[in-house]
Amino acid sequence: MxxxxxxxxxxxxxxxxxxxxxxxxxxxxxxxxxxxxxxxxxxxxxxxxxxxxxxxxxxxxxxxxxxxxxxxxxxxIGMLGHDLFLYPELTARENLEFFAHLYGVTDVHSTATRALHTAGLVDRGDDFVAGFSRGMRQRVALERALLHEPxxxxxxxxxxxxxxxxxxxxxxxxxxxxxxxxxxxxxxxxxxxxxxxxxxxxxxxxxxxxxxxxxxxxxxxxxxxxxxxxxxxxxxxxxxxx
Amino acid sequence: MQKLTTPFIVLSAGMLLVAPWIINAAPYESTMGLVQKVFYFHFPVAILFLVSAIICGVNSARVLFWKNERADGWAVAAAELGFVLGALTLVTGPLWARKAWGVWWVWDARLTMSLVLFLTFAAYMLLRRYGGPGSDRLGAGMALFGMVNVPFIYVSVNVWRTLHPMTSVVPTLPTDMGIPLWFCFAAFTMLFVALLNLRATLEHQRTRLEALYLAQDEA
Amino acid sequence: MMRAFFRVAWQVMRKDMTVEIRSREILLTTLLFAVSVVLIFSFALVREGRAPDDVAAGILWVAISFSGTLAMGRTFERERYNDTLRALILAPADRPAIYVGKLLGLLLLMLLVEIVLVPMVGLLFAAPIFAYPGMLLMLLVSGTLGFAAVGTLFAAMLVRVRSRDTLLPVLLYPITVPVMIGGVRGTAALFQAVPDEPMARFWIGLLLFWDAIFVTLALWTFEPVMTE
The missing domain is CATH 3.40.50.300 (P-loop containing nucleotide triphosphate hydrolases)
Incomplete structure (x- = not known):
């Protein structure tokens, strides 16, 4: 198919x-x-x-x-753009939760927690994305794109x-x-x-x-x-x- | 439509050529004097200026909501003509105003509306020129707002202050003034239709050429 | 359906506000700019220590529209920075809901600026801002809404255009002329020596009518202009 x-x-x-x-x-x-x-x-x-x-x-x-x-x-569709599609002024969790809301995910908080877990950033969830390394940003951005299981x-x-x-x-x-x-x-x-x-x-x-x-x-x-x-x-x- | 362009241009050129004699033959208006005669050009140009705003707005809506790509050609043609007609309106108007009101410009409803509409056309053309790819959509959005805006400006300035003679004087005009007026109106309208048609055709051909160029190596 | 629409709009606005509360960049720069505009106008208009009657309303609205343009340019510059506008557009939400969210954020920001601006104009130009507080508030809200409704749409559609900073005011000002006239005339009717209440009420009605049309038109237009 x-x-x-x-x-x-x-x-x-x-x-x-x-x-x-x-x-x-x-x-x-x-x-x-x-x-x-x-x-x-x-x-x-x-x-x-x-x-x-x-x-x-x-x-x-x-x-x-x-x-x-x-x-x-x-x-x-889930997309990870070249520019990562993240707000640097928001924390990783806020970014994930915001997009989870936008994608109509039902359980926003636990979805974001799971995404942080997969990204290996559970303890950095409340830090601003602006302070992340390229690799960390990339991981958050990828999980952001996968939030709604595209x-x-x-x-x-x-x-x-x-x-x-x-x-x-x-x-x-x-x-x-x-x-x-x-x-x-x-x-x-x-x-x-x-x-x-x-x-x-x-x-x-x-x-x-x-x-x-x-x-x-x-x-x-x-x-x-x-x-x-x-x-x-x-x-x-x-x-x-x- | 296409076939009418040449006869329309020839005819309107001929009519505009004899227009000075016809206007000269019209009776001399006592209070306004010679300046009154600018009215024979001002009225048709100003009406067609508004007509081009309507054409541009309607075709922009067709581009945006019905994805009609040919409509874009008409919108561009109307906008460019509207810009020129607006300039003519804004030049011929003050000539009259200087004599009638003693100043070149007053902030009356119609004058303000014309100026704002002229600026809207200018902004539209700037957007089309510097907007990069996709500026046809953006221009259409802008033109739509521009058209809807016209009655608003009119109403708002009308409440604020009004001096301009009402359009209701036109049907009450004496016949010997009415004839040259409608003569000029017909000449300008034909010229307008012909130019609009010509410009839109040019735009359509450009689009077609682009499509051919883009499709050339896909055979 | 309706609930999903407003949830998305609310989230977008809340996100903008969170960012703004952290940086306060747009609010502070816009506010200072608005104050500077008032200052410049006072140099142009004040004679022998006194401003001519009837200028307060005009200065107020010019400052609002100038600083508003600055604010809308900046809010969308933020969405451009990491291409997040693309991410918003990509979400399976109603696209007009995103417009509404951005509009509400901008409206809130402009109203915050006005909270400082209005008393300042009142103080410097001896305008009776507390004579009809309800009506003045209605005028400010309805006028700002009309201005922001067009501005948000235009700023959003200019995001991908290189000369967006100069094009935004060029496109925006002619279109928002009726809103400006309404705002200035309505406010002037309240500020004059003998306040003209019916006149102000008339302008509020007209402004609300225009707001409705501008917002509707922007909601229709947003989706088609945002797809490349």
């Missing part, structure tokens, strides 16, 4: 093409990596999957629902600025969610960490899909091969005759 399907999605901002002809579909329990250099359109694609940006063309299906189903679809988890560059222990913890938490039947889509350019974690890799270059494979090793080699397949120079392809 395919949970998420992306059908011929394109998005442009004015004249600038951010994405074109993106099509893929994936089932629950997968861990998908969106790989590509900066400016390849990874973040735009994630934001489209999160319904934050509407595609210029094509559509995204979540099971039998579409992005226009509004709150019902948003309730299934079916689809989107992560934008989750490994940036993390040390090895934090990275391992993050990977462990994501694996656990994957086993629980969530679909995880993460955008990254950190091939070393992503290697062996992803169940499928989707390669993006200049806003296009230049390949997709399911291998479990040698990600760097596969990445290089996929990038070579892509158009060498985007402009020449654009201006080529019709």
């Amino acid at each position: 395919q949970y998420l399907s992306v059908v011929d999605v394109a998005r442009h901002f004015g004249r600038r093409k951010a994405l074109s002809q993106i099509s893929f579909s994936c089932a629950a329990g997968e861990m998908i990596g969106l790989l590509g250099p900066n400016g390849a359109g990874k973040s735009t694609l994630l934001n489209i999957l999160a319904t934050l940006i509407a595609p210029s063309k094509g559509e995204v299906k979540y099971g039998d629902q579409g992005a226009n189903d509004g709150a019902d679809v948003r309730a299934q 079916k689809l988890i989107l992560l934008d560059e989750p490994f940036t600025g993390l040390d090895q222990t934090s990275t391992a913890a993050l990977v462990g938490r994501l694996r656990e969610r994957q086993r629980a039947g969530c679909l995880i889509v993460l955008a990254t350019h950190d091939l070393d960490v992503a290697d062996g974690v992803l169940s499928r890799a989707i390669y993006l270059k200049d806003g296009r899909m230049v390949g997709s494979d399911t291998g479990s090793s040698n990600l760097a080699d596969r990445y290089r091969r996929a990038m070579d397949r892509g158009p060498r120079n985007a402009d020449s392809a654009l201006w080529g005759g019709e």
Whole structure:
């Protein structure tokens, strides 16, 4: 059963093409990596999957629902943005409780406590997020995104600025969610960490899909091969005759 | 619509060309003197200024609530024309005011409303120009408020103070003044329709060109 | 449904207030700015130690609208800082509820500034602020609400625009002209030598009517302008 399907999605901002002809579909329990250099359109694609940006063309299906189903679809999505989506002036607990309220979680207090526990920050719960290290913030931010037990988890560059222990913890938490039947889509350019974690890799270059494979090793080699397949120079392809 | 543009422009250009003679032939108004004649241009321009606000607002609502992308072309066209017509209204008005009230400007309901509407159009265009991607939506939101605002300003300044002659003088105008007035009104309206059409078509073609450009390598 | 709407709005407002109580940044800067505006106006208007009659209301509302613009810019700058506005929009809550929450937070902040501003104007320009306290309060609340309703929407939609700081007042002031006229005229009717009660009551009615329309329109518009 395919949970998420992306059908011929394109998005442009004015004249600038951010994405074109993106099509893929994936089932629950997968861990998908969106790989590509900066400016390849990874973040735009994630934001489209999160319904934050509407595609210029094509559509995204979540099971039998579409992005226009509004709150019902948003309730299934948990997103960890590059900027972490946390208020530095609030404590970790306040952040979690605020978003738990927003997500309509029934037992706000115990949900937040559980999230703090999973993040390993029970004793730091009443400290301001502003004083946290990058790794701690990342953990709170991840638990914030998972508060409402979303079916689809989107992560934008989750490994940036993390040390090895934090990275391992993050990977462990994501694996656990994957086993629980969530679909995880993460955008990254950190091939070393992503290697062996992803169940499928989707390669993006200049806003296009230049390949997709399911291998479990040698990600760097596969990445290089996929990038070579892509158009060498985007402009020449654009201006080529019709 | 498209086919009418050229004949409309030619016709209105011809009419505006002979308008000075027709206006000259109209009777000389004794209290206002020569300045009264600015009225033949001021009235049509001011009415069309308001019409463009309505067109811009309605089309903005279509963009926002019905996701009608073509409506955006009409909204932009109406806003740009509205800006020009507003400028003309604000120039021709004071010419009359200087003679009638002895000052260039008074804070009367219609004058204030025109000035605020003109500023709204200017702000709309600034937003479209510097708003970056997505500024069409933002502009539509702004234009919607701008249109709803017009009667509010009118009412509020009307309570506050009013000097402007009532529109009710227009139907009571003597025939030999009425003819040049409606002649000019017809000429300006045709010019307005033609320019609006032309500008919207340009915008639609630009959108289409963009779509073609974006779709080019997707064959 | 309705309860969920107000719960979300309440939570958003409470969150803004918690942040503000901790830093007090917006309140203090806005307040000082409002006081400076009053000061500047006194230089422009006071002659031989006395202000002309009838200027107190105008100065009061100019200070309110200028400082209000500053406050709305800052509240949304905070939401931009860690991209939290995106997180709010992403929540499965009604999006207009988020607007209402931000609006209430801003309204509260502006009213707090007015608590200091109004007595100050009353003192410096000899305005009888305690003559009709109920009506003055109604004028302040209804005028501020209309101004903040449009301002919150515009500030929210300008969050992603680079020149937002300059565009906000440019867009906001023409649209809020009727609210300003209503506020100034209504307040002036109360401040003049022979207070004109019916006039003030009339303006309060008109302001409330406009508030209703502005808020409704903003609730409709918020959702479509917030999706990119």
